[in-house]
Every structure is written in structure tokens, then in C-alpha cells.
Amino acid sequence: MEHHDDEDLKPTPGERVKQVLKDRDVRQVLFFFVLFTALFSILGLWAYPRWMPNIMSKEMRGDESIMIWFTVISAPIAGIVLAFAMESFIDIQKGDTPPEDGPAISGHTSTVVIWTALSFLFCTVAIVWGMTEMNTWSQDAIAKESSAMVVNVTGAQWNWSFNYPAQGITTHELNLPVNQPITFNVTSDDVNHSFWPVELGVKVDANRLAITVVHVTPDKIGPFEVKCAELCGIYHAYMETNGQVETRADFDHWVSTVKAQGGAQ
Ligand SMILES: [Cu+2]
Numbered sequence: 001m002e003h004h005d006d007e008d009l010k011p012t013p014g015e016r017v018k019q020v021l022k023d024r025d026v027r028q029v030l031f032f033f034v035l036f037t038a039l040f041s042i043l044g045l046w047a048y049p050r051w052m053p054n055i056m057s058k059e060m061r062g063d064e065s066i067m068i069w070f071t072v073i074s075a076p077i078a079g080i081v082l083a084f085a086m087e088s089f090i091d092i093q094k095g096d097t098p099p100e101d102g103p104a105i106s107g108h109t110s111t112v113v114i115w116t117a118l119s120f121l122f123c124t125v126a127i128v129w130g131m132t133e134m135n136t137w138s139q140d141a142i143a144k145e146s147s148a149m150v151v152n153v154t155g156a157q158w159n160w161s162f163n164y165p166a167q168g169i170t171t172h173e174l175n176l177p178v179n180q181p182i183t184f185n186v187t188s189d190d191v192n193h194s195f196w197p198v199e200l201g202v203k204v205d206a207n208r209l210a211i212t213v214v215h216v217t218p219d220k221i222g223p224f225e226v227k228c229a230e231l232c233g234i235y236h237a238y239m240e241t242n243g244q245v246e247t248r249a250d251f252d253h254w255v256s257t258v259k260a261q262g263g264a265q
Pocket residue numbers: 155192193194228229230231232236239
């Protein structure tokens with residue numbers, strides 16, 4: 001009687017886990033959790049790098065790694081939500097009625113602590129990552145400011161125009177020399193637009209009576225797309241033009257061609 005009081009008869013945590021795992025529903029939820037977590041991780045790590053547009057700047061490389069790692073970090077969260085959804089769906093198909101609600105756990109200290117700590121961790125990772133990235137970009141822009149080439153970008157319903165003050169030309173196509181730091185001064189003639197040279201990995205609002213500035217250094221030769229990323233009227237979807245990153249010699253040649261065609265200011 002002295003040796004076997006109630007304390008001794010309580011199941012150990014290991015035994016309780018085994019007991020819970022005997023439940024078929026629990027095992028199915030776990031299976032779907034692992035499955036969906038793996039699928040979303042594969043989506044981030046394997047599929048994104050293949051589906052993403054061409055990477056033509058350090059900024060675009062940064063965008064890509066943020067998308068990949070945020071997908072991987074959120075994969076277990078999507079995994080658990082979808083696992084319960086899938087399990088409920090299967091049970092409903094089988095005609096099961098839901099079990100009785102378990103006891104409320106609003107006052108369960110360890111659950112509250114784990115939940116708060118995990119949320120804190122996720123938010124901290126996102127904030128620190130974002131701040132570090134933003135800080136790196138501005139430091140980079142300051143360092144390159146004196147050597148940057150200026151392009152004044154104007155959005156209007158429904159086209160883009162690019163003014164190169166040093167070259168004295170204004171065009172509707174955006175050619176840029178490779179490895180040349182660029183400063184875009186962006187504005188609009190009418191409604192709000194958003195300047196988005198996709199493969200360069202930057203995007204900034206184009207607002208009337210205001211100039212927004214964005215910096216980028218294209219580091220790969222090739223064509224890229226320029227789009228408007230702000231719904232700006234009936235032809236918004238067609239507000240796009242061609243961009244080209246090219247060697248300095250090709251760029252100089254392009255500038256003289258534009259001048260010869262009367263594209264000069
Ligand atoms: Cu627009």
C-alpha cells in the first residue's frame with residue numbers, strides 16, 4: 001500500500017504518447033502533416049528556383065531567398081492546418097460524427113508559454129531579416145550613390161517613359177549597362193502606378209507630384225520586363241515595356257541610335 005499510491009500509477013509521458021498514437025485519427029493527421037509540410041518545403045526549395053523569373057541583380061537574389069525560406073518556415077503551419085482539414089474531410093465522407101469537444105485548455109500554462117515563444121520567434125525572425133535586408137540595401141545605395149546613373153521614370157496611363165539626363169534621351173524602352181549602379185527617380189503624370197522591372201527585383205510606387213527613389217545594380221546581361229504593379233485603369237494589364245541589360249559598348253551604341261532617331265530631349 002505504501003509503494004503503490006496514485007502517483008506511481010499515472011502513465012509516464014512516453015506511455016501517454018503511445019496511447020494517443022493508437023488512435024487512427026491521430027495517426028492520419030500526423031501522416032497528412034508530414035506530407036503537406038514536405039510538399040510545401042519542396043515547393044519552396046525545388047520549384048520556386050525553377051519557376052521564378054530570371055535573376056538579374058543582387059536585389060532579385062535577395063527576393064528569391066526570402067520567398068524560398070518564408071515558404072519553408074511556414075510549411076509546417078500550413079501543414080498542420082491542412083492535415084486537420086483533410087482529416088475532417090475524410091471523416092465527413094465516411095459519415096463520422098465529430099467527437100465531443102475536449103476540455104478547454106485556456107489556462108494551460110505550458111501550452112501558453114510554447115505558443116507565445118513560437119509566435120515570438122517567428123515574428124523576430126521576420127522582423128530581423130527584413131530590417132537587416134533593408135539596412136543592407138540602403139548602405140549599398142549610399143556607397144554607390146556617387147557613381148550611380150540616373151534614370152527618371154514616369155508612368156502615365158498607360159505607358160512608361162524613361163529619361164536619361166546624363167545621356168540626354170527620353171525613350172519608352174529601358175536599356176541599362178551591366179554592373180552599373182542605377183538610381184531610378186519615379187513619378188507619375190496622372191493616377192498611381194507602380195514601377196516594376198521584374199527581373200531586377202525592385203518595385204516602387206509611381207505617384208503624381210512626388211518622386212520615389214529606388215536603387216539597383218543589374219549584374220546579368222539579358223532582356224527583362226517592365227510592368228505596372230498598381231491597378232491604374234482599363235489598360236493597366238498592357239502597361240508594360242521591354243528592358244535590356246547590356247554591355248557598356250552596346251548601351252552607348254543604343255544611346256546614339258536613339259539620338260539619331262530623334263529620341264533626344
Ligand atoms: Cu499603371
